[in-house]
Amino acid sequence: MSGALIHRIRTHNYALPLIICLFFLMTVILPTGSMLTKIDWSKIGSYVSTDLFRESLINSLIVSSISTVITLILATLMAFCVHRTRIKFRYGFSILFTLPMLIPSISIGIGMINLFGDNGIVSKLTGLVPGIYGPLGIILGSVLYCIPVAFLMIGDVLKYTDYGPYEAAKILGISPFKQFLSITLPGLRGTLISACFAVFTLCFTDYGVPLAVGGRFSTLPVYLYRDVIGLLDFSKGAFVGTILLLPAVVAFIIDLARSREQTTNFVKTAFRVSKSKLRDTLAFVFSCLNALFLVLFVGSFVVMSVITKYPIDMSFTLEHIQGVFNRGLLSYFGNSLFIALMTAIFGTVLTYLTAFFTARIESKVVGKVAHLISMLSLAIPGIVLGLSYVILFNGTPIYGTFIILIMVCIIHFFANPYLMAYNAFQKFNRNFEIVGKTLGISSFKIMLRVFIPSTLSTIIKMASYYFMNTMITVSAVAFLFNAMTKPLSMFIADFTGQMMYEAAAVVSIIIFLTNVIVRASSALTAKMLKKKGIG
Amino acid sequence: MKDRLEIKNLSKHFGDKLVLDNLSFHVNSGEFLSILGPSGCGKTTLLRILIGVETCDSGLILKDGQDIAPLTPIERGMGIVFQNYALFPNMTVLGNVMYALKNNKKTRPKARERALDIIERVGLTEHINKRPHKLSGGQQQRVAIARTLAVNPDIVLFDEPMSALDAANRIALRKEFKQIQKEFNITMIYITHDQEEAFAMSDRIMVMSEGHIEQIDTPRNLYQHPCNEYVEEFVGWQLKEKIKSIADTTGMFE
Ligand SMILES: Nc1ncnc2c1ncn2[C@@H]1O[C@H](COP(=O)(O)OP(=O)(O)O)[C@@H](O)[C@H]1O
Ligand SMILES: [Mg+2]
Numbered sequence: 001m002s003g004a005l006i007h008r009i010r011t012h013n014y015a016l017p018l019i020i021c022l023f024f025l026m027t028v029i030l031p032t033g034s035m036l037t038k039i040d041w042s043k044i045g046s047y048v049s050t051d052l053f054r055e056s057l058i059n060s061l062i063v064s065s066i067s068t069v070i071t072l073i074l075a076t077l078m079a080f081c082v083h084r085t086r087i088k089f090r091y092g093f094s095i096l097f098t099l100p101m102l103i104p105s106i107s108i109g110i111g112m113i114n115l116f117g118d119n120g121i122v123s124k125l126t127g128l129v130p131g132i133y134g135p136l137g138i139i140l141g142s143v144l145y146c147i148p149v150a151f152l153m154i155g156d157v158l159k160y161t162d163y164g165p166y167e168a169a170k171i172l173g174i175s176p177f178k179q180f181l182s183i184t185l186p187g188l189r190g191t192l193i194s195a196c197f198a199v200f201t202l203c204f205t206d207y208g209v210p211l212a213v214g215g216r217f218s219t220l221p222v223y224l225y226r227d228v229i230g231l232l233d234f235s236k237g238a239f240v241g242t243i244l245l246l247p248a249v250v251a252f253i254i255d256l257a258r259s260r261e262q263t264t265n266f267v268k269t270a271f272r273v274s275k276s277k278l279r280d281t282l283a284f285v286f287s288c289l290n291a292l293f294l295v296l297f298v299g300s301f302v303v304m305s306v307i308t309k310y311p312i313d314m315s316f317t318l319e320h321i322q323g324v325f326n327r328g329l330l331s332y333f334g335n336s337l338f339i340a341l342m343t344a345i346f347g348t349v350l351t352y353l354t355a356f357f358t359a360r361i362e363s364k365v366v367g368k369v370a371h372l373i374s375m376l377s378l379a380i381p382g383i384v385l386g387l388s389y390v391i392l393f394n395g396t397p398i399y400g401t402f403i404i405l406i407m408v409c410i411i412h413f414f415a416n417p418y419l420m421a422y423n424a425f426q427k428f429n430r431n432f433e434i435v436g437k438t439l440g441i442s443s444f445k446i447m448l449r450v451f452i453p454s455t456l457s458t459i460i461k462m463a464s465y466y467f468m469n470t471m472i473t474v475s476a477v478a479f480l481f482n483a484m485t486k487p488l489s490m491f492i493a494d495f496t497g498q499m500m501y502e503a504a505a506v507v508s509i510i511i512f513l514t515n516v517i518v519r520a521s522s523a524l525t526a527k528m529l530k531k532k533g534i535g
Numbered sequence: 536m537k538d539r540l541e542i543k544n545l546s547k548h549f550g551d552k553l554v555l556d557n558l559s560f561h562v563n564s565g566e567f568l569s570i571l572g573p574s575g576c577g578k579t580t581l582l583r584i585l586i587g588v589e590t591c592d593s594g595l596i597l598k599d600g601q602d603i604a605p606l607t608p609i610e611r612g613m614g615i616v617f618q619n620y621a622l623f624p625n626m627t628v629l630g631n632v633m634y635a636l637k638n639n640k641k642t643r644p645k646a647r648e649r650a651l652d653i654i655e656r657v658g659l660t661e662h663i664n665k666r667p668h669k670l671s672g673g674q675q676q677r678v679a680i681a682r683t684l685a686v687n688p689d690i691v692l693f694d695e696p697m698s699a700l701d702a703a704n705r706i707a708l709r710k711e712f713k714q715i716q717k718e719f720n721i722t723m724i725y726i727t728h729d730q731e732e733a734f735a736m737s738d739r740i741m742v743m744s745e746g747h748i749e750q751i752d753t754p755r756n757l758y759q760h761p762c763n764e765y766v767e768e769f770v771g772w773q774l775k776e777k778i779k780s781i782a783d784t785t786g787m788f789e
Contacts, residue, residue: 434615435615438688454624
């Protein structure tokens with residue numbers, strides 16, 4: 001063997017890339033692959049000609065498109081209010097606007113019933129009963145469900161904009177409105193396109209909102225769940241799953257193309273918001289209206305939980321809470337906590353190691369592939385991932401255990417924590433590993449002793465992201481749980497089936513409070529670490 | 536003086552691009568050799584190959600007569616210091632210098648003692664418990680040097696170590712580098728694109744262009760007998776005026 005080859009083998013660690021590749025093979029490639037191969041193409045004609053299928057597909061396309069347009073408009077306005085005005089309580093508004101992220105989509109649907117149902121709080125206050133079951137409820141719920149995602153995406157761009165071009169325009173005497181058209185919008189265009197696909201995919205594949213407020217209005221995920229998987233027709237299931245995957249694939253390709261066009265734009269001058277009384281007044285009113293709605297929304301769960309029977313019997317009661325406990329709340333809560341905790345622990349370790357590998361170890365091909373698959377996991381909708389796990393793991397020992405639930409959650413939420421770690425690693429000096437090698441310290445030890453202590457706050461953020469999202473997921477676990485492993489979000493589904501909205505509200509609040517506690521404590525810890533100069 | 540390092544017919548491609556073209560040179564024991572050349576001429580690549588984090592396409596690297604191609608970076612007995620210090624941000628000055636010593640069974644018992652000794656010799660004793668971000672650039676570079684010296688290398692490679700420092704710090708560090716070299720009796724290979732720096736510190740200077748060695752000689756010979764126009768241009772234009780004024784007053788280059 002040549003000296004160079006011996007040198008290569010001695011100085012490179014091949015264990016980690018191998019493990020990462022195997023892991024992705026098992027959890028991403030094989031499941032989605034097996035789903036695609038399950039389709040019996042000779043039967044496609046009969047699937048497509050089914051009335052219910054066609055109706056569900058058209059329904060899904062229509063409500064998802066409408067929800068996407070409304071979500072983007074509202075989220076853009078909200079992001080502007082928070083990042084481009086001088087109104088008061090901007091920080092508070094931004095926290096409120098992301099609150100819906102803390103509860104499952106099925107609870108959001110229930111919230112719509114609490115507010116706008118036949119006996120809803122808003123319905124009673126205004127005397128209007130809009131007929132929430134069906135497309136209207138799904139659209140309202142989907143908008144609320146997706147606003148945080150779009151708000152954060154758009155907000156990030158507005159927050160990290162270089163002021164330079166605006167200053168130049170100002171000096172040239174270009175009006176704020178023209179500045180908006182010629183600088184802001186073009187700067188936002190790419191993000192808006194990405195957000196558009198992300199939101200559409202979320203609505204198109206969400207199972208929770210239509211489950212709660214869909215009524216007889218069938219959407220594709222509901223069709224998949226009720227009329228396909230229920231009948232164990234995996235070929236048809238795989239076909240519907242593939243259709244659900246399509247917009248996500250388009251979104252993924254667009255994001256990929258965009259990441260190439262994006263040059264690293266440094267923020268040289270932080271954005272300075274000019275004074276404008278009219279703008280700020282409008283923004284404040286708009287923000288307050290949204291905030292009011294969100295407070296009402298969250299409040300409706302409290303009202304439903306502790307009022308005997310709104311609006312007929314307005315007396316205070318703990319009966320609903322008691323009832324939920326009697327139906328085994330604690331054991332489902334235990335399941336959820338266990339799944340979320342395990343997902344947070346193992347998911348954080350895996351995403352961290354993967355990011356360490358792709359960001360810090362010089363290995364061009366394997367590194368790029370691993371990076372791509374990590375991002376791909378974001379593109380696969382939970383419902384499709386869950387379905388593909390059913391198809392691949394059905395009959396294996398892990399089927400029906402906690403392991404498969406934890407696995408599906410780790411993969412479903414992989415991309416974001418992975419990116420957090422990846423970005424943190426990118427910020428470190430490129431030469432650490434070389435210095436380490438000349439000092440006889442392995443890359444792995446550098447990770448343990450240098451990177452982990454310096455990225456503690458990122459690690460906490462990653463773990464809490466995993467935890468909160470696992471607590472609320474409906475789509476990813478809907479096909480995979482059983483009586484023993486049922487999580488809280490599916491416990492809610494039991495109650496909506498029986499129109500027990502009070503009980504559903506109690507469980508929703510429990511999930512909400514759990515996530516509020518996790519989020520607040522992770523934010524506090526991160527702040528504390530920052531004060532100490534760590535991470 | 537015997538050869539510490541001998542490089543024979545070293546070549547390196549990146550894709551189709553020939554970055555190092557058949558380089559041969561030697562480095563004497565205890566020598567301060569500067570590698571001088573414009574940005575992009577292959578200096579860093581050469582250094583990465585010497586230290587063992589990059590492989591070459593062909594050629595030999597002999598250290599004390601032994602082929603070091605199969606050796607890992609630590610086994611080569613070489614240390615490295617970068618422009619951007621690459622200090623571990625979560626460790627104190629002492630922690631940075633001591634880390635490698637603690638990591639090795641042999642050096643572990645005396646790690647603290649040795650680290651403190653080296654820190655004292657680079658003049659940072661009063662800062663041992665500070666973390667890098669509390670130190671000035673010059674101080675951070677001293678820590679990086681101390682960290683490298685701790686594992687007792689025979690050769691220390693520098694990749695433009697002063698580019699991030701201000702003029703005053705550079706001049707101060709120049710002297711210190713030379714002093715450290717004498718005190719620890721190490722061979723230094725010093726990459727720079729700054730002619731003045733190379734002339735002020737080096738025993739010999741290797742002038743590079745686009746992957747070639749143009750000339751390797753003492754500063755005096757380079758200045759007085761540049762072997763071609765490139766060398767004359769490259770070392771000359773900036774230095775000529777300065778050296779002239781020095782010569783006028785001291786007669787140094789008569
Ligand atoms: N990993 C790499 N892949 C491809 N090209 C490289 C790589 N590293 C360096 N190069 C190229 O090799 C040439 C020499 O680079 P380098 O050794 O860094 O020069 P210097 O340190 O003298 O500025 C440059 O043209 C650079 O673009
Ligand atoms: Mg260089």
